[in-house]
Amino acid sequence: MLCFSGSPAAITPEASVRPQPVLRAAPAGYRLRTVVLDAGHGGKDRGCAGVSAREADVALKIVLELGRLIQDSMPGVKVVYTRKTNVFVELADRAGIANKNNADLFISVHCNAAAPNAYGTEVWTMGPHKTDANLSVAKRENAVILQEDNYQERYNGFDPTSPQSHILFSLYQSAHIVNSIRFAQKVDRQFRTTVKRPSRGVKQAGFLVLWKSTMPSVLIEAGFLTNRTEEKYLNDKAGQSYMASGIYRAFRDYKNELEGMNGE
DSSP: OOOOOSOOOOOOOGGGOOSOOOOOOOOTTOOOOEEEEEEOOBTTBOOOBOSSOBHHHHHHHHHHHHHHHHHHHOTTSEEEESOSSSOOOOHHHHHHHHHHTTOSEEEEEEEEOOSTTOOOEEEEEESOOOSHHHHHHHHHHHGGGGGSTTHHHHTTTOOTTOHHHHHHHTTOOOTTHHHHHHHHHHHHHHHHHTSOOOEEEEEEEOOHHHHTOSSOEEEEEEEETTSHHHHHHHTSHHHHHHHHHHHHHHHHHHHHHHHHTSOO
16 A cells, blocks of 8 residues: 655746755765666667657667766766666666665656657656646656556556546655755756756656655656657757766766765
């Protein structure tokens, strides 16, 4: 049975968030030592698709480039991947990898799908959805569990096809929501100001891949493969590199900020 605690809290795009949440000081001597990078979908689950691009492939390329940037610039940070090849990894196992490695941050990268005119990046944290559109994204990403064995038992009876299940599940409040939102806002800022991508903001919804992670965590929708312009950008090596560099800069700033507030 799912246990719910805390009251629902809504988050809007960063431009309208005033002020940023107060970040609790980290323990004395805190260092961000481990990050888990999760390329969404993979193997038998190809995710959404454009004319030629597949979500599983695009997400993996962005994640591998992001990991390379972190490893090259921050040798003191351990980078762990949930997958480095085109394999299927169950949602609970993705969070399990992060928990097993005592990760300080979990970053899941995906691509979006909607009507052909939809465009823009989105950065998600765990929390209650405010709109039907938010619910729609969560339902699409959570539906992958239908390809898993014994998913009803493993996910406590959660039904990815049921709006009622998502409504209840989205009320779950992570103990790490403050830092999750802080990192999400930094990613969104980088996408808008440095990478120069249109942004749909920082949002919340109930994502199974974030639910069981015991650290700050975000899910990034890099753009819409169903939009021909964005598909071309995301399927291009340069576009993938730009997206990865934006996430890297957000990670660098987040790490520096946390370590600068460690109470020493």
